[in-house]
Each structure stands twice: as structure tokens, then as C-alpha cells.
Amino acid sequence: MDENLVDLVVTSSPHIRDKAKVPLIMRGVLIALMPATIAGLYFFGVGHTLGVIIVSILSAVVAEYLSCLIFRTKATVYDLSAAVTGLLLALTLPPSSPYWMVAVGAFVAIILGKWIFGGIGSNPFNPALVGRAFLMISWPTYMTIWVKPFTQSVFPPTNAITTATPLSIIKLRGFSELLAMFDGSRLIMYKSLFIGNVAGSIGETSVLLLLISGIALIAKKIIDWRIPAGFIGTVFVLSAVFNRDPIFSILSGGLFLGAFFMATDYSSSPIIVKGRLWYGISLGVLTVIFRQFGASPEGVMFSILIMNCFVPFFDKMLPRVYGYLAPKRRTNI
């Protein structure tokens, strides 16, 4: 036999691998975010809004690249995680955000949110939300200017009509005021909220499209249904307890964007199945408490950032190991 035909390599089993790779998962998330992004462009005008999205993604990717240089690691730009962070950040920003602020937010998200902890997989907080929280605290004026849909049509956006988000109308003026804006009909209000024809962040308004994308991600087994289901379900039930309209509560604010795309971030969510359900429920409780008693009308962002701190706790809800009657108690993980 020809000796040249044999050149054996020995590795440990298994010798075959699943097709799933980090870049493929991130690409899946990017594709899933496309409908909400396009809806944002549709409602808030292509000109300035598209600029916000592009600046955010580009800044995030550049920040990632620079971080790889500074921290002297292998370039991780190609795993697309920075692009996902950039897009997620853009979708949580007001459509009228100035470009320089978006760029600062993206840099903070990647460097303070992710790289000082060691890069992908090591960040205890959701990087996009770290960026947004930074902007929220630093430039609250810019972060609370909300554009009425279909008014920010030209570039630069001089003619945009500003308004308040449904949640802030409730906070400041009460539910009946809000209802009056929709001709007093709850059905019309629900419909507008569900379609996304209300003021809000670029990607958070269209609940319908977020729901479709979220279900697609669950079907593709990229995210676990327990976090969004626990989160949204708890907000629904608890809002009713606090005498808030439950349907309005789940349709308004950044709940769907947060539940499907932010709370499910791999490195800042629990790895244990049971823990993920309780994590989702805790997020829901915290969000309703913030909305009801907090100074700010919205509660999703800070709920997620706060619950991120408790992920190690949820990771102690150990699954039962085959052959043991009850989960082993452990203290030192």
C-alpha cells in the first residue's frame, strides 16, 4: 500500500461536532433583530434612525477591535458578538439620539460592559444595557426625547414632533389621559402598541415583530423560552395585582425587547434550566416594582442589570444528577 496515503491524527472523542458555532449563533440573533430594526426605520424615518444604528454597530465593532489590541488577545471581531451588542444598544436608544452620544454608548458597552471582565463570555452584565445605563445617567435629556412616529422623515431631523412614551404619560398624567389619546378605546390602544405605532426606543415598539423573532429564536434553540415566558408572564400577573392594565403593561415599554433579547444574553443569564425560570420571574417582579414605585416610568433596563448580579445565585439551583435521589447540596461553587 502507498505509505503516503496514511497520515493519522489522534484526538480525543467525539470525532464529529455539531454545526453550531459562536458566529452562527450571533448571526442568528442579528437576523432575528432585523424585523424590529426595519420596523424602527419605518416608524421613525430612515434618515437619522439608520444613522444611529450604523454608528452604534460600527463603534461597537471598532471598540471590540481596539480592545483585542489593547488586551492582546486573538481578534474576536469575527464572532459577530460586538455587532449584536451594537445593534441591541441602538434599538434601545431614542430615535433622535445624537451620533456622538451613540458612539460613546457603544464604546462604554464594549469596553466597560464586556472587555474589562475578559471579553466574550465573561461579562456579568449585559453589555448593551451597561452602555444604555451609562448614557441614561450621563445625558438624561437626550435619553428622554421621544419622537412621534412618522414625523422624523427628513435628514437632519428638524421637523420631528416630540411626545412622551405611553409609560411616561401614565406616570405623569394617569391612565385616563393616555386612553383619551386613543379615542378612549382600549382596543385601539392595544392595537397601536402591538403594531408599534407609538413613541419609544428605535426597536422596542413593535411587539408583534419582536414576538415573531423571539419565537423563531426559541424554535432554533438559540434562547430558552423560560426567561421571556417567566418575565412577561410575571409582569402580566403582577400588574393586575397592582391594579395596572395587564395587557397594556406587557405591550408597553421595552419589555419584549428586554425579555427576548437582553435577559437571554448568554453570559449574563443563568446556565441552569430551573434557575432561568426563576430568573425570568424575578425580572418580572422587579420591573413591575420599578414601574409602580420608581421615579422613572420604565423598569426593564435596571431590572435586568440588577438581576444580572444575582445570576450566580440562580446557578446554584442544581439539576438532579442521574442516579442520585435528590440534588446534592453544594456550598463552594
Add this chain to the structure above:
Amino acid sequence: MKEFTFKTGGVHPEENKMTKDSPFVPLTPPAVAVIPLSQHIGAPNTPIIKVGDHVKIGQVIGSVNAFVSAPVHATISGEVVAIELRPFPLGTKVPSVIIKNDFKEEWVSDLKSIESLESSSKEDLIKNIRDKGIVGMGGATFPTAVKLSPPKDKVIDVIIANGAECEPYLTTDYRVMMEYPEKIINGLLVEMKITEAKHGIVAIETNKKDAAVLLEENVKKRGLDNIEVVLVKTKYPQGGEKQLIKAVLRKEVPAEKLPLEVGAIVQNVGTLKAISEAVFEGKPLIERGVTISGSAIKKPGNYTIRIGTTVTDIIQQTGGLTKKLRKLIFGGPMMGIAQSTIEVSVTKGTSGILFFGEEVLEMTPQDEMSCIRCSRCVDWCPIGLMPLLIDHAWRRDDIKLTETLNATDCIECGVCSYVCPSKRHLTENVRNAKQKILKQRKIEIAKQAAFEKIKAFKEKKAQEAKEKLDEGEKVNG
């Protein structure tokens, strides 16, 4: 037919069972056979022939007087030309008997078989299985006679014939079921007689439904109402002993214990066929069905191959390679062992030999990406472990933590590495941790024993000294 499955974890890799429809073809016996002297788990055999001896097929060439052992037989007739170290599929070199074939195909004459199952005793049957060198042919190679002799206080309730064959590529068990359903049921009846088990269950994955139908027909035809054929979902690792017991019996084998704790014995269908041949035909385990498959072999198929045939022979006899051979795997792609040489030979535990080119190397890159905590390994682990945490602990050399994380319960099925999107070597590291823990435990036991000995010795000395002193006092007093 009822359908069962285990719930926790499990994956479904691409099946690639392309040799499904090719029946067993006997391969010409090799000109030179390299037969490893020990092909089982347990005490190693010693050679009982000398260089220069003439041996016949079925003659015992290696055995040892120990409980956990199985003899090895000559698989061709001819002259023993050497007894030396040769490569073994587990990656080591073991003493092997090299026999030069005289192509006379002479068999030994004193092979014992039984007349009927009713007229023979349990001890006779076990002795017969032991003498024929039967071991678990699914890959574990545990001596079958030992498996069938549980401690007196354990009651065996059910024998499960394992026809799941969940590994991709492999079709050996499937072909055995399609071609020898009669012998499988015979083997099952022998085992049930030995262990006094009341039930027999044949478990087959749903992608081999035709085999299940065939076996059920056979059972019905013979009027055996204590044997049931069931389907199990096509899911890896359905054929794992623990998973199969959970699926079929809804019971869990207690951690670090054997299946007989729950009154069950799981036996591969190929082993059952070999038992039937050993008991009723007197045939020792000298050949076995092997799936030859993969992208780099010209004629994939199922072959009946004499034990001791080298891979070099197999490549030549099956028409050669199609491309550069980069990976040679003994067993399936999930749990099989990559070989470093083609000089290695077929043993009793070789269920398949897979030949791959460059493309499989690309599938298992050596450089890992960072763990992104996606928890796919946790979600899909069939045992309920957390491979990523065990991996982290192993990397920072925290063996104690890997032990608290139940690394010793790992069945090494390979699912965690398979699903990892960062292509991290999870199975490898969990296996490393497991082996290190087991080694430490052994050392700990040896240490304890040594301490006990020293303590006993010191006490004895002290006693003696005291006695001497007493005597002295007596003399003085």
C-alpha cells in the same frame, strides 16, 4: 410496539448509516493474524502456547486463572511465529500472538456444546460462555460470564437486549438483528435461564423498525410471552446502559453502582448472538461483525472479520482507500478511539472501523474559542452534569471542585463537546478530571491500608516492649 425514551438531554447527530443495507460479507482470513492476548476488562491473560507451536482454529492461546477474565482463542490455523508487543486499539501496546496462516482452516475437535437448554445446568452454561471467551461486544469488553454471575443477594428481574445502536455510522448490531434474529432470542433465553430473570426485553431504536418487526415475529412464532420487543426513540446516547434502563424500565441505576442494583442486565445483541453460537454450536469468539465505513474507504460495508486481522489487511481486501487517510477510528464517531497506526488489529470489542479524510479534522479544531456560557452542554448532558463548570475547574486544577460537580458520574458519551459552539474540549477535560479523581481515590485507599498496617505494627511493638518490661520487673522484683 411501545416506544420509550430517556428525558434528560441527548442529541441526534446525522446518522450516516450508509452501510445499513449491505449484508455481512466474510473477509478472507488474513495471512498473518495479530491476536492481542488480553481483549477484556480484568486480569490479563498469559500465553499458553510457545513460539513454533502449531495451532488450530478455536484453540485457547491465552488464559488466566482469575474470576474477571476471558480466554483468547486462535482465529486461524497455522504456526505461532512470535509473541511480542503490538499496538492495541486502546492506544497501548500489548503482548500479542502472531500466527502465520497455513490456510488449512483446521478446527480443534474438542469444542463443547449443549443439547438443549432444559437439560443443562446454570453452571454448565456459564462455564461454556466463559470457555468460549465471550465478552461484551458493544465495546466495553466486560467478560460476559462474570456479568451473568451476580452476587447471591441480588435478584435479576430482567435482561435487556441492547439493539439501540445509537452511534452514527455503525450498522453492525442492525445487521446482526436482520440476519440472526433467531440467535439473538436464543442468547436472550440462555441469559434468562442463567440469571433466572423472568422477563426479556429487546430495545431497538425507531430508525431500525424493520429489525424490531423481524424480532417480534420471531418471538411470536416461538410463543415466548415473557420476551417483549420495544422501540426506543432515535436519540444519542439511547444505547448507553444507564439511559436504556431509564428509558425502558423507568428506573435509575444508583450512582457508581451496576445495573444489577435495579435488577437488570443490559447485553448487546451481538453478544447474545455470540452466546447462542457458543452454547448451541460450540463456537468460540473467533470472528465478529464489523462495520467498515467512512469517507476514505472505497467499499464501505459490513464484514465478518476474524479477530486479529490488521487494518492494513482490511484496507487491502476491501479495495483500498479513496483519499488520504487522516483519521482512523475504532468504534463510533462519538465514543470511538482514534488510532495512531494502521497496524492495529480487530479485537472482540471492535464494532466498527471508520476511515476519514481531512474533512473530519476540520470538524474538531484544536484551538478553542472562549466559553460563552450558552449552557448547551448543560441542557443536553444526559446525566445532568455541568460540563462547562467541570471544565473550568479542571483548567485551574481544582480537582476537589470537579468531584463536587460529579465528574465521576460522566459516561463520556461526548455530547457536551459535540454541541459546544466554541468547540471546547469538554468531554476530554471531564474525562481527565474523572480519571484523576478515581486515581486519587485508589491512592487514598492504599494509603489508608498502609496506615492501618503501620498502626498495627506499632501497637504490636509497644505490646512486646511492655511485656518485656513486665518480665524485667518480675525478674528484678
